[in-house]
Amino acid sequence: xxxxxxxxxxxxxxxxxxxxxxxxxxxxxxxxxxxxxxxxxxxxxxxxxxxxxxxxxxxxxxxxxxxxxxxxxxxxxxxxxxxxxxxxxxxxxxxxxxxxxxxxxxxxxxxxxxxxxxxxxxxxxxxxxxxxxxxxxxxxxxxxxxxxxxxxxxxxxxxxxxxxxxxxxxxxxxxxxxxxxxxxxxxxxxxxxxxxxxxxxxxxxxxxxxxxxxxxxxxxxxxxxxxxxxxxxxxxxxxxxxxxxxxxxxxxx
Amino acid sequence: xxxxxxxxxxxxxxxxxxxxxxxxxxxxxxxxxxxxxxxxxxxxxxxxxxxxxxxxxxxxxxxxxxxxxxxxxxxxxxxxxxxxxxxxxxxxxxxxxxxxxxxxxxxxxxxxxxxxxxxxxxxxxxxxxxxxxxxxxxxxxxxxxxxxxxxxxxxxxxxxxxxxxxxxxxxxxxxxxxxxxxxxxxxxxxxxxxxxxxxxxxxxx
Amino acid sequence: xxxxxxxxxxxxxxxxxxxxxxxxxxxxxxxxxxxxxxxxxxxxxxxxxxxxxxxxxxxxxxxxxxxxxxxxxxxxxxxxxxxxxxxxxxxxxxxxxxxxxxxxxxxxxxxxxxxxxxxxxxxxxxxxxxxxxxxxxxxxxxxxxxxxxxxxxxxxxxxxxxxxxxxxxxxxxxxxxxxxxxxxxxxxxxxxxxxxxxxxxxxxxxxxxxxxxxxxxxxxxxx
Numbered sequence: 001x002x003x004x005x006x007x008x009x010x011x012x013x014x015x016x017x018x019x020x021x022x023x024x025x026x027x028x029x030x031x032x033x034x035x036x037x038x039x040x041x042x043x044x045x046x047x048x049x050x051x052x053x054x055x056x057x058x059x060x061x062x063x064x065x066x067x068x069x070x071x072x073x074x075x076x077x078x079x080x081x082x083x084x085x086x087x088x089x090x091x092x093x094x095x096x097x098x099x100x101x102x103x104x105x106x107x108x109x110x111x112x113x114x115x116x117x118x119x120x121x122x123x124x125x126x127x128x129x130x131x132x133x134x135x136x137x138x139x140x141x142x143x144x145x146x147x148x149x150x151x152x153x154x155x156x157x158x159x160x161x162x163x164x165x166x167x168x169x170x171x172x173x174x175x176x177x178x179x180x181x182x183x184x185x186x187x188x189x190x191x192x193x194x195x196x197x198x199x200x201x202x203x204x205x206x207x208x209x210x211x212x213x214x215x216x217x218x219x220x221x222x223x224x225x226x227x228x229x230x231x232x233x234x235x236x237x238x239x240x241x242x243x244x245x246x247x248x249x250x251x252x253x
Numbered sequence: 254x255x256x257x258x259x260x261x262x263x264x265x266x267x268x269x270x271x272x273x274x275x276x277x278x279x280x281x282x283x284x285x286x287x288x289x290x291x292x293x294x295x296x297x298x299x300x301x302x303x304x305x306x307x308x309x310x311x312x313x314x315x316x317x318x319x320x321x322x323x324x325x326x327x328x329x330x331x332x333x334x335x336x337x338x339x340x341x342x343x344x345x346x347x348x349x350x351x352x353x354x355x356x357x358x359x360x361x362x363x364x365x366x367x368x369x370x371x372x373x374x375x376x377x378x379x380x381x382x383x384x385x386x387x388x389x390x391x392x393x394x395x396x397x398x399x400x401x402x403x404x405x406x407x408x409x410x411x412x413x414x415x416x417x418x419x420x421x422x423x424x425x426x427x428x429x430x431x432x433x434x435x436x437x438x439x440x441x442x443x444x445x446x447x448x449x450x451x452x453x454x455x456x457x458x
Numbered sequence: 459x460x461x462x463x464x465x466x467x468x469x470x471x472x473x474x475x476x477x478x479x480x481x482x483x484x485x486x487x488x489x490x491x492x493x494x495x496x497x498x499x500x501x502x503x504x505x506x507x508x509x510x511x512x513x514x515x516x517x518x519x520x521x522x523x524x525x526x527x528x529x530x531x532x533x534x535x536x537x538x539x540x541x542x543x544x545x546x547x548x549x550x551x552x553x554x555x556x557x558x559x560x561x562x563x564x565x566x567x568x569x570x571x572x573x574x575x576x577x578x579x580x581x582x583x584x585x586x587x588x589x590x591x592x593x594x595x596x597x598x599x600x601x602x603x604x605x606x607x608x609x610x611x612x613x614x615x616x617x618x619x620x621x622x623x624x625x626x627x628x629x630x631x632x633x634x635x636x637x638x639x640x641x642x643x644x645x646x647x648x649x650x651x652x653x654x655x656x657x658x659x660x661x662x663x664x665x666x667x668x669x670x671x672x673x674x675x676x677x678x679x680x681x
Contacts (some may be wrong), residue, residue: 029627037644058626059643071524072534073543073625170643177645304577330580337581343574347596356592357582400582 028055028230029074033062033081034135034168035105035142035186036215038193039250040079046246047237053230061168063139069094069220076223076231079215081105081169082141086218095218096228102238103252105213106188107145110176110202113183117201120183124155133175133184136165143172145210146185152209188251215252254280255404255436259300259310259320263293272296272307276455280315283430283437285445288457294440295340297457298406301438302337303330314404336402336435338410342393344381350392351377357399367395370425372418386413391422398429405430407439423450459652462629463637467657470545470633471613474552475560475606481553482560482605487590489561490568501565508558516622519551523623543625548633551623552613559608567601568594600672607668611661 032040037059044055060068062080069075069089079102080086086099109120116123124132134150135143143165150156164181166172173190175181177200191202217238223231237243255278262269272293278284288294299305301312303319306327312320319328345353350373354364368374371391381389390413397405411419427450430437438455445451485504489497507515523530523541533539541547571594579589595602617635624631626640634653641650 034643056628058628059640060626068543068625070526071520071542072526072530072540074627074630168643170645173645174642299577302577302581304580330577331583331585333581334583335581337578339574339578341572341574343572343578345575345578345593345597347593347599356579356584396578396582 026074026226028053028227028234029076030055030057030234031065031069031073031075031078031220032057032059033065033079033215034059034140034170034173035081035189036079036103037170038189039103039247039252042246042250043238043243046242047234050237050242051233053233055234059168059170061136061139061170062141063136064167069222074222074225075220076227077217077219077234079217080141081213081215082144083214083216084141086216089218089220094221096221096223096231097219097235099216099218100235100239101214102217103215103244103247105142105145105215106207106251106253107142107149107185107205107210107213108188108191108202109183109205110186110190110200111183112177112179112199112201115182115201117183117203120203121153121155123183124159130162130182131164131175131180132159132162133164133166133172133181135169135172135185136167140166140168141213141215142169142185142187145213146205148210149185149205192250254278254315255301256313257301257310259297259307259312261293261296261300261305261307261310263291263296265291272457274457278436278438278455279453280436281431281434282452283427283439283450284453284455285451286438286440286455286457287442287444290442292457294457295408298337298408298438298440301404302335302406303328303333333404334400334402336397336400336405338393338397338407340408342381342389344389344393344396346381349378349380350384350395353392353396354399357396358401363401364399367399370429371395371422387415387418390414394422394426398426398433398435401433403435405435405437407437409440409442411441459649460637463632463634463653464656466545466629466632467614467634470548470552470616471610473549474556474613475610477549477553478556478560478609479602479606482557482564483595483602486561486564487568487594489565504561505558507555512555512616512618513622515555516551516619519547519554519619519623523547542623543627543631545630548620548624548631551619552616555616555619556609556612559612560605563601563605563608564598567598571597603668603672607664611664614657614661 030040037057040057044057047053047055058075062082062085065078066080066085066089069078070092078086078089083099083101086095089095090099109117111117134146137143137147147156150159164175166175169186172184172186176184176186185205188204191200194200219231219235258275261272263272270293274297286294286297296305300307307322309322310320311318311322318326319333320326348356354367358364368377371394373388373391373395376384376388381392384392390410394410397407411423414422439451444454489501520542521527523533525531525534525540530542533541539546541550575593576589579593584592615635617639620631620633620636626632626636632640634657638650638653641647641653
C-alpha cells in the first residue's frame with residue numbers, strides 16, 4: 001500500500017505551524033498549594049467578576065512549587081500552605097512583596113469507608129493493617145500538621161508502618177476518595193468543595209494539637225515581566241473582606 | 254597492463270592462510286582466475302577493486318599507482334571505478350532494472366544495447382525480487398559494465414545462467430568488452446573452453 | 459474539554475520526531491560502519507535513556523539549565539533563552555529521551571544490509587553520501603518508519619522528564635500526559651478519562667497503521 005506522502009506532509013505542516021494557542025499577553029499565573037485548589041477556584045471567579053482579569057492556577061505541593069520557582073518557573077504569585085516556603089523565597093530574592101498570611105488552615109481526618117470517624121484515634125490505634133494517608137511532611141505543611149497531631153496523641157510510632165505519603169494534599173485526597181487509604185489527613189476545604197458527598201465522613205482535628213497552619217502568599221519577581229499591576233491587584237484583593245469571606249466559606253480561618 | 258604484488262592474510266576455519274599474488278595481467282585481455290575453494294580468488298578481486306586492503310603490496314594500472322602500502326597510497330574504490338560482478342549479485346532491491354543501469358550511465362542508447370545483450374528488454378521495469386536467479390545475475394553483469402569501466406572484475410558471473418542463453422550472452426559480452434577495450438578478470442571454478450571467453454589463465458593457490 | 463494539552467503533545471512529538479530523523483540518520487549510519495571503542499561508548503550513552511528512570515534525566519536537565527546555575531543564567535542573560543519550564547526545553551528533553559528509539563532500529567537495519575550492496579555502489583563511482591541516499595536509506599524505509607513511529611509514540615507518553623523540567627504550565631508545558639495526572643490530582647476523573655482515551659486511541663491508530671503499511675516487509679519493533 002503506497003502511503004500518501006503528500007497528504008502526510010500537509011498534515012505535519014498544519015500541526016506544527018498552527019500556533020499552540022499562544023496568547024500574546026500571558027495570563028496571571030497563580031502557583032497554588034494543593035490544599036487551596038478548591039477555594040482558589042471560587043476566588044478566581046470572584047476576582048474576575050470584580051476586575052475582569054483572567055487568572056490561571058497551577059496546583060502542586062508547596063515544596064515542589066517553591067523549587068520550581070527557584071529554578072525559573074514563570075509564576076506571578078505563590079500561595080503556599082505555610083509561611084516557611086514563602087519566607088525563604090523572599091529572603092533569597094524571589095519576591096516582590098514579603099510573605100503575607102492570607103488564611104489559616106483547618107486540618108481534618110476524612111474517610112470514605114464505613115467507620116465511626118469521631119473515634120478516629122481509637123481506630124488508628126487498633127486498625128490492623130489498614131493504610132493511613134498523610135501528605136509528605138517535608139513538602140506539605142498539612143502533612144507536618146498531621147504529624148504534629150499524631151505525635152501529640154502518641155500515635156505516630158504506632159502507625160508509622162501503615163502511613164502512605166502523598167506528594168501533596170491532592171494525592172492524599174485521591175487516596176482517600178478512592179478508598180486506597182482507610183483514612184487520611186487533609187484540609188477542611190475539601191469538604192466544602194463537595195458538600196453533597198454523603199459518603200465522605202470527616203471530623204475536625206482539635207486545633208490545639210497542631211501548630212497553626214498559617215498560609216502565606218508572596219508576589220514573585222517574575223510578575224515584573226508583564227503582569228505586575230494585575231498581580232498587585234490580586235494581592236490586594238486577597239486581603240480584602242470579600243476574599244476573606246470566601247476563605248471562611250471553605251473552612252479557613 | 255595491471256601489475257600486482259600483494260600479500261594478504263585470509264581467515265580460514267582453523268587459522269590463517271596467506272594469499273600471495275605477484276603477477277601482471279595484460280591490458281585489454283580477458284583472464285580467467287582459477288583456484289581451489291577458499292584459495293582467495295574473491296579476495297584478490299576485492300583487493301583490486303579497492304574494497305579490501307592487503308597487509309603489504311602494490312598495484313599499478315597502466316603506470317598509475319592504485320596501491321602502494323609502503324608509500325601509503327591507496328585509491329578509493331570510487332576513484333578506481335572497476336566494474337564488479339559480485340557472487341551474491343548485490344543488486345539494489347529498491348531499483349528497477351532500468352534504474353540500475355541509469356545509476357551507472359546516462360547514455361540511453363548504450364543502456365538499451367545492454368538490455369539487448371542481456372536479453373532483458375522485457376524486464377526493464379522489474380525489481381530484483383521480480384526476476385529469476387538467472388535474470389538477476391544477468392542484470393548484475395549489465396550493471397557492472399554500465400559505467401564503461403577500464404577494468405572489469407567478475408566473480409562467478411555465469412553460474413546461474415540458463416544453458417540455452419549462456420553461449421549467446423557470453424559471446425555478446427565478449428564483443429562488448431573488446432569494443433570498449435576493457436581489461437577483464439573473471440573468477441570461475443570451471444575453466445572456459447578454449448576460445449570461449451578467456452584469453453589467458455591465472456591460478457591462485 | 460480543553461484540547462490544548464492534546465495539541466501540545468502532538469506538536470511536541472512531531473517536532474521531536476522530525477529533529478531526531480535529521481540527527482538520527484547520520485549518527486545511525488556512522489555507528490553502523492566499522493565499530494571502534496569510541497563508537498561503542500557513544501552507543502552506550504545513546505542507549506542510556508532506555509534504561510534510566512526518566513526522573514534522573516529530568517533532574518539533571520533541571521539542574522543544568524536552571525537559571526540559578528551557571529549555564530542557565532548565561533543562556534538567559536546572553537540569549538534571553540530559558541530551557542526550563544518552556545516548550546523549547548521540552549523539545550530538548552524529548553530529543554534526548556527518545557534518541558535511542560530513533561537510532562537503534564535504524565542502525566540495526568543498516569548493519570543488516572549486505573556489505574556488497576554498498577560496495578557495488580562504490581565501484582560504480584558513487585560516494586559514501588550518494589550511496590547512503592540512493593541505496594541504503596531506500597532499502598531500510600520500513601525500519602525508518604518504525605523508528606519514527608516509536609519515537610513519536612514514546613514522546614507522546616513522556617511524563618517524568620516533562621514534569622521535572624516543564625512543570626505544569628497550561629498552554630506551554632502542560633502536555634496530555636501531565637494533564638491526566640493533574641486531572642486525577644484535582645479529582646476530575648472525567649477529564650482524566652477523556653485525555654487517556656484520546657491518547658490511547660491516537661497511539662493505537664498510529665501503531666496499527668504502521669504495522670498495516672509494513673505488512674509486506676514485516677518488521678516488528680522488537681527486532
